[in-house]
Amino acid sequence: MRYFFEDLSLDTDQRELRRGEEMIAIAPQVFDLLEYLIGHRERVVSKDDLINTIWQGRAVSDVALTTRLNSVRRAVGDSGDEQRVIRTFPRKGVRFIAAVRETPGPTTATPGGLPSVISGKPSLIVLPFANLSPDPEQDYFVDGVTESLTTDLSRMAGIFVIGRNTAFTFKGTYVDLKLIRGELGVRYVLQGSVQRGGSRIRINVQLIDTETGNQLWAERFDKPIADLFDMQDEIGARLANQLGTELVTVEARRAARAPCADSMDQYFQGMASVNRGSDPSNLVQARRFFEQALDLDPTNLDAMVAMAFVDTMRATSMLIDRTAPLRMVEASLDRILAKTPNHAMAHCLMGVVQIFTKRAAQGIAECERSLALDRNLATAYAWIGLGKCNLGCAEETEAYVMEAFRLSPRDNRAFSWMNTAGVAQSYLGADEAAVHWFKRSIEANRNIAPFVNFYLAAALAHLGQIEEAQAYLRAGLILAPDFSIAQFHASSPTDHLTCLAQRVRIAEGLRKAGLRPE
Structure with missing residues (x-):
C-alpha cells in the first residue's frame, strides 16, 4: 500500500518514507507508528491502542510514547505546536488529520520521486x-x-x-x-x-x-x-x-x-453520464460504464461508490416498491464501508437509503458524518434537509438546502435540492412557496421524476388553480399511470405522526386535482 499526503509518500511494502526523491531515514518503530496512525486516520487513537499495537502491550512510559510521536512529527515536517499532520486531543489520544490518497499497488515514480499518474487518476x-x-x-x-x-x-x-x-x-x-x-x-x-x-x-x-x-x-x-x-x-x-x-x-x-480504456477511463465516462442529468437513460448508461470499470478492476472503489450512487438515485425516484432495491444498495454500501470506513460519499448514500426507509434520524447522522469527512459535500446538506422533513421538522429544511446552494451554486444535482425544498413547503402547507420550488426544479431538469408533478399538482389545487393542477397531474400519470392516492400513502418514506398528518393534506390536494383514490 502507498499513502500520499502533503508532499510525502509512505510505501508500506518497501517500508520507505519519501519526500520527493529524498529518502527520509526513519526508525522501524517510528515507521510502524506512522503507518498505524495513517491506517486508522478515521478516528482518535488512544495511548492504549498504540501500546497494544506497536509495543505489543509492554509497559511504556508516557515520556517514551511522546518521544516516538515527536519523531514521527519530525519525519513528516510537523511539530507539536503546529499539529498540521498529527493532532493531539488531550486525555483522548492523537489522530492523523492530513488529507491522504492511497493506492493499493505499486506506482511508477517519476525522476522527482512523486507518483506518475498521468496515465491513471487525473x-x-x-x-x-x-x-x-x-x-x-x-x-x-x-x-x-x-x-x-x-x-x-x-x-x-x-x-x-x-x-x-x-x-x-x-x-x-x-x-x-x-x-x-x-x-x-x-x-x-x-x-x-x-x-x-x-x-x-x-x-x-x-x-x-x-x-x-x-x-x-x-x-x-x-x-x-x-x-x-x-x-x-x-x-x-x-x-x-x-x-x-x-x-x-x-x-x-x-x-x-483512448485506444484501450482502463478502469478509471470507464469510471470517468460513467461520471460524465451522471453529470449530464438523472434521467433514466443517463443513469442506465452510467451504470454500464461503472460495471465495465469493475470488470477491468474489481477493486476500483470509486466505481463501486458511483454504482451505489446510481442505484440510490434510481430507487429513490420510484414512487412505490423502492424498499427492496434500497436494501440492496445498503448491503453494497456496508461492504464498501467495511473496507473504507472514512469514505464521505458512501456515508452520505447510506444516509439517503436510511432517510428513504423510515430511519431519518440515522440517515441524518450518516450525512453529518459524511460532512465531517468532507465539509464540501453539498448534497449531504440537502439530504439532511429531507431527513428533517421526515422527522416532522420541515421548517428546518430550507436552511439546509440553501447551505447546499452556498457551497455549490451550479451543482448538477441542484434540481433535486429544489424538490426537497418544495416537499418541505408542501408539508408546511406553504403552497405558493412549494409551487415556486417545484417549477424551478422542472426548469432545471425537464426529465423530472413523476412525484414532482404530483406534488406540484397538489399545491396548485390547494391554490385553486385547478386546470394547471390537472395538467401537471396528467404529466405525472404519463410517467406513472397506475399511481393513486392509496399509493401516495403507501409510498410514505416516514411513519412520523406529524408527517403523516401533513401528507393527508397533500393527498387532499391530489384529490382536488383529480387523482383517483385507489
Missing part, C-alpha cells in the same frame, strides 16, 4: 495564487485561498493532488508547464489570482493541460468582502465543486479517445 497541482492587490499584506489571504482549495480538492474521489508544500516551492516564480509535467507527473495545473479592491474581492482561476498548454476551464469569483477566513472556505468549496465537475468532463473526453 493529477493536479494548485499553484500559489498571485496577489494582484497593491497591498502585499494580503498575501496571507491569497495563500489561505490556495491552501483551502488544495485541501478541498484532495478529498475528491478520483483526483490526485500534489501537496501544498511542494506547490508552494513555485510561489513567485515563472512556471514551465513541461517542467512541472516532467518533474511531478501532473496532468493539470490550476492557476489563479486574487485582487482586492475597495469592498469587493475578485478571484480568477484557470485549469491548464500540461501537455498542450491549452486552457480547459476558467472561472471568475466576484463578491463583497465579508469575514476573510469564512471567505477562504467558501471560495475553496465553490471552486472545488465546480472544478470537480469540469475535471470529470475533461477526463471523460480523454477516455473516449
